[in-house]
Amino acid sequence: MSRSSYLGEFEILVLLALMRLGDDAYGVPISREIEQRSGREVALGSVYAALERLEEKGLVASRLGDPSAERGGRAKRYFRVTESGLRDVRQTQRALVNLWKGLPGLEIGRPKGRIA
């Protein structure tokens, strides 16, 4: 992975939320998904800032939906992960899992324990 394509923690959360939501990924469900899965409140402004960064890197693509009255006549912007986005997520996962491996008390799937 090149230096410029390193993903930040929040960017990974956003990409994973997009992958979970599939075709229905726009601002509101993305922030709800991250809130439900990570247990922390997420600001829509931060989600959009991350999505714009990811779109500039070519890791995410977007399209506009139809405007609706409940949104004050504004259209939804749907996002999806691109091929290179998927590749970067896999590489980040691999790197994190490799770093995790063998760390006492931090093995994936084990309950939290005291570090020996």
Place this chain on the structure above:
Amino acid sequence: MSPRKPPRLATWLLNRFGLARQNPSLMGDLLEEFRSGRSAAWFWRQTVVVILTGLARHVSLRRRLLTAYAIGGSAETAIAFALWRFHVPWQLYASGSEAASALIFRMFLAVVLSALCYVLFDFLKAHYRALPANQNMVMIASERFIGLLGLYWSFAMFLNSQWAFVFIQSWLLLWEVGFALKDSRGVRS
């Protein structure tokens, strides 16, 4: 029943910062969430984050331009402070007598100094955009520095009060910030 309306001041701020126009989908998301039962406090928190992230992004996309303004403004301030410290403007002010001819001389000197600075200022302004980004930065910084110094001299020629000088210096700095914000719209470093 008419739909719930978000806090007016918050929506005014979002419009005032141009964020509603720049990102209508985000505004639609905020409205959708608010109408689904979120509180006014939630809307305010979101507004603050949207404004702060918008400003951070604005600065990050135009960091070279804004750095150039900061360098130009700092250099101008440093020199103006040195002039103030060593009373250079007042020496020039005192160089003539109180006669009408002295006033005309000071006016002439101020106009010539300003004109020279602004000729150089316009020359740099016309040329810097064609240069590579790292040279652009030097050029912008130089043009701001020269332009402000020219304006400063034209004012300083007629002053003999240090407090008036400080007032003008502060006003020029605000003017500089205004220029930086205006120029940075739509420009990416």
